[in-house]
Amino acid sequence: MLKKGRPRKFDRNDALEKAMYVFWSKGFENTSMPNLIEAMKINSPSIYAAFGSKEKLFLEAAELYSNTEGGRIWASMQTHPSARKAIERMLEVSVEEFSRADRPNGCMIVLGSLHHEGGNDDIRKALQTRRMECLTIVYARLIHDVNEGLLPAGPDWQSIAAYYVTLQQGLSIQARDGATREALMAVVKCALLSWDSLIAGEY
Numbered sequence: 001m002l003k004k005g006r007p008r009k010f011d012r013n014d015a016l017e018k019a020m021y022v023f024w025s026k027g028f029e030n031t032s033m034p035n036l037i038e039a040m041k042i043n044s045p046s047i048y049a050a051f052g053s054k055e056k057l058f059l060e061a062a063e064l065y066s067n068t069e070g071g072r073i074w075a076s077m078q079t080h081p082s083a084r085k086a087i088e089r090m091l092e093v094s095v096e097e098f099s100r101a102d103r104p105n106g107c108m109i110v111l112g113s114l115h116h117e118g119g120n121d122d123i124r125k126a127l128q129t130r131r132m133e134c135l136t137i138v139y140a141r142l143i144h145d146v147n148e149g150l151l152p153a154g155p156d157w158q159s160i161a162a163y164y165v166t167l168q169q170g171l172s173i174q175a176r177d178g179a180t181r182e183a184l185m186a187v188v189k190c191a192l193l194s195w196d197s198l199i200a201g202e203y
Contacts, residue, residue: 024104090164
């Protein structure tokens with residue numbers, strides 16, 4: 001009869017959440033195994049047994065981030081009555097989440113891996129895919145309002161979606177660099193002032 005393996009002596013979900021905060025704070029490349037061991041309170045054999053590799057652990061952590069921290073940001077795209085209000089709230093919640101005192105500043109999906117030679121290519125591509133999903137969400141909401149007659153069909157909605165997603169990602173970088181919540185909200189206000197010009201095709 002096969003012997004049963006030893007039960008894990010840790011909560012896998014709790015360990016994953018702790019790893020997420022390390023990756024979020026330090027990025028994939030700058031996170032070492034000792035960093036993870038210290039945060040997760042388990043040894044490296046247990047980490048490898050539970051998650052397979054540092055890369056797989058990071059990808060699970062990114063998934064957790066997208067479903068929790070990031071999920072709060074993007075939920076507004078479906079819950080507000082107009083695309084403009086949805087984008088406004090998405091940007092405001094982004095600022096709130098990126099500048100929380102009890103969390104690493106900025107966005108894990110934007111800041112989680114190096115974007116130049118020397119970074120992990122698989123991780124970089126995985127994060128790039130997630131960022132493109134954000135663009136798809138904003139574009140889909142804009143087109144929904146076009147189809148409902150709430151927005152005109154003429155503007156280049158793909159570029160407008162890219163503009164607001166680029167802005168949102170820039171807020172993440174500014175937050176990591178130490179910008180205050182008030183300063184970030186001022187940037188959001190400036191961006192929203194451009195809405196009327198954008199939908200009028202004045203760009």
